Amino acid sequence: MSNEDRNITWQASSLSRQDRENNNGHHSRTLWFTGLSGSGKSSIAFALERYLHEQGVRSYVLDGDNVRHGLNKDLGFTAADRQENLRRIGEVCKLMVDAGLLVLSAFISPHDSDRAMVRSMFEPEDFIEIYVRCSIEECERRDPKGLYKKARRGEIPHFTGISAPYDVPQSPSFIIDTEQCTIEEAVQDIIQHLQQIGALYLPLKSGSVLTS
Secondary structure, three states: OOOOOOOOOOOOOOOOHHHHHHHHOOOOEEEEEEOOOOOOHHHHHHHHHHHHHHOOOOEEEEEHHHHHOOOOOOOOOOHHHHHHHHHHHHHHHHHHHHOOOEEEEEOOOOOHHHHHHHHOOOOHHHEEEEEEEOOHHHHHHHOOOOHHHHHHOOOOOOOEOOOEOOOOOOOOOEEEEOOOOOHHHHHHHHHHHHHHOOOOOOOOOOOOOOOO
């Protein structure tokens, strides 16, 4: 059933995304962190959020566990539920980008098809896929939440890397190897990448107006 058939009409704001970006002094984008559990996605995203905040950049982290506490608490970890989980998150990211924010989304998002589905929601320059690369051996050694131990005992079904596959991104926007760099180095590498592609300008100046 179409939105027209459901009597649903999009209500347009008098403010545009460009208005909000100009007011914030920076562009809005979605940074999509993907990688195995324990690879460092959330740690990097939250460290990046802190750095951006200190630079006056309006950003927000959408973390996989946090989202499942509320918005997606009705979903499990089957392939269908994972897809719906990411679809909802993609829609939230779109709204936050329209609000002028830099959205840092940290989700395992193991399937190429699901990541492509989310990417298709955005203009190409608005979606930046960051592959947080880390071997399954190292992730299992870290095991910060004890999930790999539970998965090995069969207590967690559909666990990525153990009983469910992870499709390694073939052409991500950027790769962070957390076996080769610290969180601080990862943050600086991402900042440099964002500057190189024109998604972020630092240092920021008060009252700046974006022209590109």
